[in-house]
Amino acid sequence: MSGVLVVAIVVLAWLGVIALMLRGWRNRARRQQDLLGAFPEVPLDPGALLFGPHTGLYVGSTVAPSWQDRVAVGDYGDRASTEFSAFDDGILLSRHGANPIWIPRESLVAVRTERGLAGKVMTADGVLVIRWRLPSGTEIDSGVRADDKSVYPTWVELDPPETTDTPDPAANGPDDNPTDTAKEQRS
Numbered sequence: 001m002s003g004v005l006v007v008a009i010v011v012l013a014w015l016g017v018i019a020l021m022l023r024g025w026r027n028r029a030r031r032q033q034d035l036l037g038a039f040p041e042v043p044l045d046p047g048a049l050l051f052g053p054h055t056g057l058y059v060g061s062t063v064a065p066s067w068q069d070r071v072a073v074g075d076y077g078d079r080a081s082t083e084f085s086a087f088d089d090g091i092l093l094s095r096h097g098a099n100p101i102w103i104p105r106e107s108l109v110a111v112r113t114e115r116g117l118a119g120k121v122m123t124a125d126g127v128l129v130i131r132w133r134l135p136s137g138t139e140i141d142s143g144v145r146a147d148d149k150s151v152y153p154t155w156v157e158l159d160p161p162e163t164t165d166t167p168d169p170a171a172n173g174p175d176d177n178p179t180d181t182a183k184e185q186r187s
Contacts, residue, residue: 032063032073037136039076042102047088051154056128056146058082058095059117064131064139071140075099084144086158091130093142101142107132109139111158117143128152 058080061071071077080095091108093101109132113125127143134140146152 032071035063035136035138036071036073036134036140037138038134039074039099040102040104040107040135042092042100043089046090046092046102050086050088050158051151052085053083053094054085054146054148054151055081055083056144058084058093058098058101059127059143059145061101061140061142062117064141076101082144084146086155091158093144103130103132103142107134108158109133111155113152113156114143117141125149125152128155 060077060079063069063071075098078098080098082096083094085092085094088105090105091103093103095101108130111128111130114127114129115124117127117129126149127145129141129143131139131141
């Protein structure tokens, strides 16, 4: 009888932890909703295909510059297999089982590789990270782990539109080491 009681207590405690995690995720989504606003819709005509589609895993989106502040609004923070393509007018992340993500060309801030994003940490340059600006003005990083990482240089060369107020896209990334940055600035 005491064995059944112990199992029941453990199961109830486990369910309580899961309930608290879900509550925290919903609260994060409510806090982010006003900050992020609406995501752009996929246009009927995205322009000519520049390159792609490439396949991989969409690892999630984070509020820039934090590489761990995962977007909780809608399903934009959910991992999903994806096909990603570059068009004249923007970038399309076609996620399987989730909403597609359209990144308009004029919203593009930077494309780079990183060690990790949204809790997914890999070897150096393992994740392709696209920093872009939502219509609300908030910048987010969306990350993809490509099945074929040899496509990364083509993506990194994708030039964002000219702006004068672009922050350092690598700020606060997983490879940041303030001591190394200070040494580079003194050199």
